[in-house]
């Protein structure tokens with residue numbers, strides 16, 4: 001992987017967050033706290049930048065499981081204000097109004113309902129929404145369009161998942177959270193690496209060479225000692241999600 005000066009990156013994110021909040025004249029930031037490492041890392045960095053009084057955490061479970069305890073652990077360790085809001089009634093109402101939803105579509109509704117709640121709090125308190133997307137998710141399209149991808153600023157967007165883990169370790173995110181299997185939590189037992197069909201470690205190595213270094217696919221395969229089909233698969237994920245990384249477009253006049 002690329003070598004990064006982690007202390008410098010941490011400092012840059014902290015300065016960036018401070019600057020953007022000041023520029024916007026905002027009173028603080030609101031973050032969806034899932035109990036996973038991405039949102040925990042954003043919450044730790046935001047608290048470093050703004051102080052605990054200007055960070056609001058929203059814990060928004062659909063399912064009843066241990067993730068809520070992990071999310072509370074993050075908020076309580078930081079001493080930030082947090083609210084626990086079950087999104088079950090809202091999501092179930094939408095599912096009913098559609099007349100039933102397959103599990104993936106329902107997961108996307110969960111993600112978008114959380115976005116609505118985050119922006120309702122941002123509007124009413126003059127806060128900004130901090131997103132938690134990282135570069136691995138962003139490039140592969142592994143997010144809900146206008147759902148978890150929707151935010152005002154995304155402090156981790158230029159960092160691969162394996163780099164987020166490194167940062168999390170350095171800023172004191174509890175080990176229990178760092179060691180959790182990444183999951184969107186959109187259905188019981190969901191795992192990012194299972195759904196994507198590749199480990200983040202390998203995905204990041206491929207993405208870095210494909211996107212940042214713009215290397216030829218067979219060269220990447222040779223360097224990593226993997227079949228070229230794996231590289232082609234990752235390229236396919238990047239290409240088919242292009243529409244998720246831009247605002248809607250229309251025809252040329």
Ligand SMILES: Nc1ncnc2c1ncn2[C@@H]1O[C@H](COP(=O)(O)OP(=O)(O)OC[C@H]2O[C@@H]([n+]3cccc(C(=O)O)c3)[C@H](O)[C@@H]2O)[C@@H](O)[C@H]1O
Nearest residue numbers: 107108111137141142143144145148183184186192195243
């Ligand atoms: N070519 C194209 N040009 C323009 N728009 C296009 C399009 N193809 C689809 N679309 C639109 O995009 C929609 C599909 O995109 P979308 O609604 O996002 O849905 P989709 O990509 O099918 O599903 C989201 C994926 O992200 C994962 N996810 C979601 C949320 C959080 C996390 C996490 O890691 O925490 C992961 C989730 O498990 C699932 O695999 C279509 O319904 C259509 O409206």
Ligand SMILES: Nc1ncnc2c1ncn2[C@@H]1O[C@H](COP(=O)(O)OP(=O)(O)OP(=O)(O)O)[C@@H](O)[C@H]1O
Nearest residue numbers: 032033034036037038039059060061132182183184
């Ligand atoms: N139950 C939840 N409560 C509040 N926010 C949530 C919840 N589930 C998901 N989110 C929001 O959606 C984001 C995307 O989820 P994602 O799973 O990619 O990140 P994560 O849970 O922080 O880390 P990991 O990918 O390691 O599980 C979260 O970071 C969080 O901001």
Ligand SMILES: [Mg+2]
Nearest residue numbers: 034036183184
């Ligand atoms: Mg998660």
